[in-house]
Amino acid sequence: MHNTHLGDWLDLAPTLPASSVDLLYADPPFNTGRTHTSKAGDFEDRFESTSDYTAWLGDRLEATLPSLTPSANLLIHTDWRTSHRVRCLLDDLLGADHFVNHLVWSYGLGGSSPRRFARKHDDILFYTRDPERYFFDPPMVPATSNRMKGELKKATDVLDIPSINNMARERTGWPTQKPLALLNLFVGACCPPASTVLDPCCGSGTTLVAALGLGRRAVGFDRDARAIALTEERLATHHSPA
Ligand SMILES: C[S@@+](CC[C@H](N)C(=O)[O-])C[C@H]1O[C@@H](n2cnc3c(N)ncnc32)[C@H](O)[C@@H]1O
Numbered sequence: 001m002h003n004t005h006l007g008d009w010l011d012l013a014p015t016l017p018a019s020s021v022d023l024l025y026a027d028p029p030f031n032t033g034r035t036h037t038s039k040a041g042d043f044e045d046r047f048e049s050t051s052d053y054t055a056w057l058g059d060r061l062e063a064t065l066p067s068l069t070p071s072a073n074l075l076i077h078t079d080w081r082t083s084h085r086v087r088c089l090l091d092d093l094l095g096a097d098h099f100v101n102h103l104v105w106s107y108g109l110g111g112s113s114p115r116r117f118a119r120k121h122d123d124i125l126f127y128t129r130d131p132e133r134y135f136f137d138p139p140m141v142p143a144t145s146n147r148m149k150g151e152l153k154k155a156t157d158v159l160d161i162p163s164i165n166n167m168a169r170e171r172t173g174w175p176t177q178k179p180l181a182l183l184n185l186f187v188g189a190c191c192p193p194a195s196t197v198l199d200p201c202c203g204s205g206t207t208l209v210a211a212l213g214l215g216r217r218a219v220g221f222d223r224d225a226r227a228i229a230l231t232e233e234r235l236a237t238h239h240s241p242a
Contacts, residue, residue, distance in 0.1 A: 001217045002211070002219065002235060004202070004208070004220045004221075004222075004232060005219075005220070005221050005228075006221075006222065006223070006225055006228045007221060007223055008221075009063075009064075009200035009221050010059055010063055012200070012221045013064045013067060014063060014066075016064075016067035016219070018066050020069070020196055021064075021069065021196050021197070022068075022135070022191040022192070022196050022197065023072065023074075023186075023187065023196075024075070025183070025186055025187075025197060025199050025207050026060075026061075026074075026076050026077060026201055027077040027176075027199070028057060028060075028076075028201045029044070029045035029047075029053075030079050030081055030082065031045065031081050032081065036176055037175060038175035039173030040172055040173030040174045040175075040230055041175065041226040041230070042175060043175065043203075043227075050085055053082060057089065058089050058093065061089070061093055062093060064198070064200065065093070067198070068129055069129070070129055070130055071128070071129055071133050071135070072128070072134075073129075073134055073136075073190045073191060074090070074125075074128070074129075075103075075124050075125070075126050075190060076124065078122070078124070078125065079119075079121075079122045080119055080123070083123035083125065086125060087099070087125055090125055094128075094129065097131055098128055098129065098130075098131055099127055100126040100131075101125075102123060102125060103123070103126055103157050103159060104121045104122075104123060104124075104157060104158045105122045105124060105159050105182060106159065106160050106161075107120060107122070107161065107162060107163040108160070108162060109163050126190070135191055135192050135195075136190065137189055137192075138154040139185045139188060139189045140152040140155070141154075141155045155185070159182065161181050161182050162179070164177055164178075164179050172204040172230055172234065174203050174227060176203070177204045179206075180209060180210055183206045183207050183209070183210035184210045187210045187211050187216060188214055191216060193215045194215060194217070196216065196217040197216050197219070198220075198221075199218070199219070199220050199221070200220075201221065201222060202220030202227065202228075202231055203222060203227050203231075204231060204234060205220055205230060205232075205234045205235060207220065208220045208234075208235060209234055209238050212238070
């Protein structure tokens with residue numbers, strides 16, 4: 001079961017039933033100062049300042065809290081530009097003892113810099129509303145050590161998952177689309193089967209595809225009509241109604 005809604009996260013958050021969301025995964029703009037443009041659409045990612053950005057995100061997270069279950073998990077996707085500020089924001093909003101992990105998604109896409117270590121990861125901040133009884137099912141990934149070759153081991157907080165390449169079948173053309181493998185891992189690890197996942201900036205709908213594929217319910221918001229249409233199209237292809 002899924003629902004998609006066109007509009008601003010801030011306006012749509014209060015329309016959600018109280019205590020109905022088990023996992024909030026948000027992949028919002030990152031404050032890059034750019035317009036992200038790609039084949040299927042574009043979105044503005046400009047704020048006056050980092051403080052404006054964190055205020056923007058803070059308002060939306062605060063508006064979403066009533067819809068989260070008392071033991072819900074939150075995964076907020078950021079990068080080097082704001083991860084430090086968003087972590088402080090989440091500490092203030094939920095309590096520093098509600099922090100679970102700072103996940104590093106290492107995507108290893110080409111390019112390098114003569115001036116610094118090449119920036120090749122995103123930061124995903126994992127918090128929970130209830131540190132005593134939150135859901136976590138450790139994901140298993142292939143072991144890399146010689147001793148465990150061919151076996152699986154519990155994932156660490158550094159996730160090596162390639163970004164979507166130009167030829168990948170899952171590529172929709174939406175700018176900054178995240179790989180399904182990453183969302184499958186997050187959804188499977190951070191909310192139980194048959195629970196509800198909310199992605200309030202759903203873009204091409206990767207989170208919803210992962211959630212439905214793993215037997216969860218999914219709610220997606222986006223303020224761009226093309227993103228909502230793309231999400232619906234993707235869900236129709238991946239999941240014809242039973
Ligand atoms: C980083 S992209 C999400 C990409 C998505 N995770 C995927 O895999 O396709 C951010 C999305 O947030 C949407 N967005 C930006 N501001 C928004 C707002 N205030 N409310 C809802 N959606 C918003 C943009 O239209 C864009 O689709």
